[in-house]
Amino acid sequence: MKSIEVVYSPKLLPLYDLSGKLVVVIDILRASSTICVAFETGVNKVLPVAGIDECLIFKDFDFLIAAERNAIKVPAFDMGNSPFEFQNPLLAGKNIAFTTTNGTKALKMAKAQGAKEILIGSFLNLSALCKQLEELQLDVVLLCAGWKDKYNLEDSLFAGAVAAHLSDYFAKNDDACIAAIELYEKHANNLDEIIRKSSHANRFQLLHLHTDDIAFCSQIDYTQKVPKLVGEYLVI
Amino acid sequence: MKSIEVVYSPKLLPLYDLSGKLVVVIDILRASSTICVAFETGVNKVLPVAGIDECLIFKDFDFLIAAERNAIKVPAFDMGNSPFEFQNPLLAGKNIAFTTTNGTKALKMAKAQGAKEILIGSFLNLSALCKQLEELQLDVVLLCAGWKDKYNLEDSLFAGAVAAHLSDYFAKNDDACIAAIELYEKHANNLDEIIRKSSHANRFQLLHLHTDDIAFCSQIDYTQKVPKLVGEYLVI
Numbered sequence: 001m002k003s004i005e006v007v008y009s010p011k012l013l014p015l016y017d018l019s020g021k022l023v024v025v026i027d028i029l030r031a032s033s034t035i036c037v038a039f040e041t042g043v044n045k046v047l048p049v050a051g052i053d054e055c056l057i058f059k060d061f062d063f064l065i066a067a068e069r070n071a072i073k074v075p076a077f078d079m080g081n082s083p084f085e086f087q088n089p090l091l092a093g094k095n096i097a098f099t100t101t102n103g104t105k106a107l108k109m110a111k112a113q114g115a116k117e118i119l120i121g122s123f124l125n126l127s128a129l130c131k132q133l134e135e136l137q138l139d140v141v142l143l144c145a146g147w148k149d150k151y152n153l154e155d156s157l158f159a160g161a162v163a164a165h166l167s168d169y170f171a172k173n174d175d176a177c178i179a180a181i182e183l184y185e186k187h188a189n190n191l192d193e194i195i196r197k198s199s200h201a202n203r204f205q206l207l208h209l210h211t212d213d214i215a216f217c218s219q220i221d222y223t224q225k226v227p228k229l230v231g232e233y234l235v236i
Numbered sequence: 237m238k239s240i241e242v243v244y245s246p247k248l249l250p251l252y253d254l255s256g257k258l259v260v261v262i263d264i265l266r267a268s269s270t271i272c273v274a275f276e277t278g279v280n281k282v283l284p285v286a287g288i289d290e291c292l293i294f295k296d297f298d299f300l301i302a303a304e305r306n307a308i309k310v311p312a313f314d315m316g317n318s319p320f321e322f323q324n325p326l327l328a329g330k331n332i333a334f335t336t337t338n339g340t341k342a343l344k345m346a347k348a349q350g351a352k353e354i355l356i357g358s359f360l361n362l363s364a365l366c367k368q369l370e371e372l373q374l375d376v377v378l379l380c381a382g383w384k385d386k387y388n389l390e391d392s393l394f395a396g397a398v399a400a401h402l403s404d405y406f407a408k409n410d411d412a413c414i415a416a417i418e419l420y421e422k423h424a425n426n427l428d429e430i431i432r433k434s435s436h437a438n439r440f441q442l443l444h445l446h447t448d449d450i451a452f453c454s455q456i457d458y459t460q461k462v463p464k465l466v467g468e469y470l471v472i
Contacts, residue, residue: 179389
């Protein structure tokens with residue numbers, strides 16, 4: 001029987017052996033949600049990049065460039081990290097280089113630690129993601145990007161949603177997985193409300209920014225696309 | 237207004253500034269529970285020690301010595317880490333040197349990172365602990381010892397119990413704190429049952445060991461003692 005583990009912070013990832021495992025990278029507010037939107041809009045590929053300077057270079061190579069730090073779009077970039085920016089139909093067919101505070105870092109770590117497969121998960125592609133996880137029949141690690149390596153509520157809630165939705169062919173003995181399922185099951189009918197309680201939502205409110213993004217990122221099954229890391233690129 | 241933060245693993249502790257803060261070290265199964273029992277029995281002081289060899293030395297200096305690794309008592313030590321062993325009336329007035337897999341490590345880390353006060357918390361001293369936290373009026377960090385740096389259910393549950401019980405004079409904005417309160421409130425009436433689901437309880441069952449310890453460590457307010465680190469020693 002395949003297992004599901006939940007990792008609440010990239011800082012804890014080195015405690016896990018990822019060999020042969022599938023890692024789902026989760027950054028609900030907002031990188032993993034935004035990446036799902038980008039593919040629904042029809043982008044060709046997304047290159048996750050660690051640093052801002054490194055990301056800027058790709059402007060010279062026919063990429064659109066997107067960057068967010070501390071919840072704010074970085075000046076001189078084409079886009080920040082709001083899902084609404086990635087709904088623009090002009091993005092169809094384009095390549096995007098993308099760097100964010102938490103999500104792209106988590107993705108890079110999962111790759112560096114030798115995960116067999118890496119997928120992008122968000123409420124926006126929940127059902128399609130769960131279907132793939134059932135089909136692929138690998139041990140699954142749900143990696144929450146968190147906020148600067150701290151636990152966050154919305155990523156944990158989504159990890160719980162995935163674990164709760166997966167069939168009985170997965171063992172869910174991991175304590176972090178059990179707690180995530182408990183959290184999700186308590187709030188399955190009011191996701192938007194619990195996410196609004198989170199520190200990240202408060203951060204948005206303090207900045208007078210992105211409050212519509214929360215409702216958007218709480219939508220289930222906006223897309224059937226499941227972005228996957230192949231080499232250095234996210235593709236579908 | 238003072239704050240409460242929950243840290244789910246010692247591995248995450250370096251992300252937190254502890255200066256001026258009070259840290260509660262939590263290792264429900266079993267170090268923090270066992271230490272509370274020791275003081276209720278009347279021990280004089282407890283010396284937390286990182287390593288087994290280092291702990292053995294104190295046998296030469298009129299200490300009783302206690303050691304557990306991977307849930308099992310270490311041979312040649314006077315005691316392991318079961319609360320029942322520490323109920324022995326012969327322990328009254330004695331000094332104990334104590335090393336465990338997770339709890340003593342968490343305690344040492346909190347000290348090394350400069351916490352202003354360090355207290356020991358368990359369900360066994362919940363009300364007395366909460367009373368002290370309200371009186372001391374310091375920012376509080378609830379540090380879960382976890383299992384080998386991974387998240388665990390019973391420590392998180394207890395962190396939620398403390399946060400839920402504290403008065404409205406504490407801000408509980410931290411995501412980990414919100415999730416811990418949610419977990420506790422869902423299971424406040426069946427603590428024993430949810431702890432039995434935990435990976436640590438499963439570990440006990442596989443070893444055919446300590447299953448009574450779970451019911452014991454789920455008891456609320458067995459003692460009014462709140463052990464406190466003063467210098468290198470835990471005292472009351």
